[in-house]
Amino acid sequence: MYQDADPVEMPENAFRELGEGEHYRPIMHPAHDYPEVTPYSVSMGLILAIIFSxxxxxxxxxxxxxxEAAIPIAIIAVGFSGALKKKNPLGQNVIIQSIGACSGVIVAGAIFTLPALYILQAKYPDISVNFFQIFxxxxxxxxxxxLFFIPFRKYFVKDMHGKYPFPEATATTQVLASGLGKDSANAGQAKTLIFASLIGGIYDYVVETFGFWANTLNTMVTSWGQTLAEKTKLVVSCNTTAAVLGLGYIIGLKYSFIIFAGSIFVWWVII
Structure with missing residues (x-):
């Protein structure tokens, strides 16, 4: 059954499969009109898409x-809507997050394929690559x-409700929904995100510009590491830039180890 009051938090049945005859009422009720596609939401989404791209x-x-930029973009969107005193900001924040979150997907497809075009161009001079083709x-x-996603949206979002875990999408939705409360904590989260970005930027600037310390630590700094490098040509290094440390924190120890194990397999077995 539909709830009578507008919820501030995610409904309980948003995280599980629906029972027989049970309905899920979205926070944005389909019978109500909300500001969604506005000059503010589109322009903010494009700006964040450029930055995160x-x-x-x-x-x-x-x-x-x-x-994945969806969660930080959602925090920024909620923080800005609170600072600008936007009324009913959820619809606009969804548009901001949807536009901005496309950045990682497009960039991933570009940066992992476009270098191959330049390699081919170096090997075969007849192949020309220009900015218009890349764009x-x-x-x-x-x-x-x-276009491929549109036909599957109803199936994955509605028909398969609660059957598959989507932790990232659920977390993003919780961030956006929590911005509806009067005492939203997301303003503080947005400040934390801004301060963290400033600290990370200053840290990388000091390291790269002044070189007060090395941004990559390796076993060559120790005597046993130098001996190991001389005898086996093996050097273990760790990148300490803010971006890599932050990415490792987001991914977590489990998936970081999986990526590390894949690198070992590629270098020591396949190559």
């Missing part, structure tokens, strides 16, 4: 791993992905 491209080319391929790839 640049960040994802840099990190992907540097360490071969991109991050067009990314644009058409993004449109194609959206």
């Amino acid at each position: 640049a960040a994802a491209a840099y990190l992907g080319l540097k360490v071969g791993q991109v991050f 067009l391929s990314s644009l058409l790839g993004g449109i194609l992905g959206i």
Whole structure:
């Protein structure tokens, strides 16, 4: 049954399968009209998409791993809507998050394939690569992905409600929904995100510009590490830049170890 009052938090049955005859009432009730696609939401979504596309491209080319921007974008959207005193901001925040979160998907497809074009161009001079071709391929790839996603949306979102765990999507929705409360904690989360970005930026700037300490630690700093390198050509290093440390914190120890094990398998077995 539908609830009478507008909920501030996610309904209890948002996290499980629905029972016989049970209905799930979305926080944005379909019978009500909400401001969604507005100049503010579209422009903010595009700005965040550009910012996080640049960040994802840099990190992907540097360490071969991109991050999912949906959660930080949702926090920023809620923080800005609270600071600007937006009324009924949930619909607009959903649009901001949806536009901005496309950044990682498009960038991942570009940075892992476009370098191959330049390698081919170096090997075969007759092959030419220009900016318009790169832009067009990314644009058409993004449109194609959206067109393929549309027919499956109802099936995965409604028909399969609660059957598959979507922790990232659920976490993003909880962030957006918690912004409806009068005493929302997301303003504090947005400040934390901004301060963390400033600290990380200052940290990387000091390391890269002034070189007060090395941004990569390796076993060569010890005597046994030097001996190991001389005899086996083995050096173990750890990148300590803010982006990599932050990405490792987001991924967690389990998946970081899986990526590490994959790297060992590639270098020591396949190569």
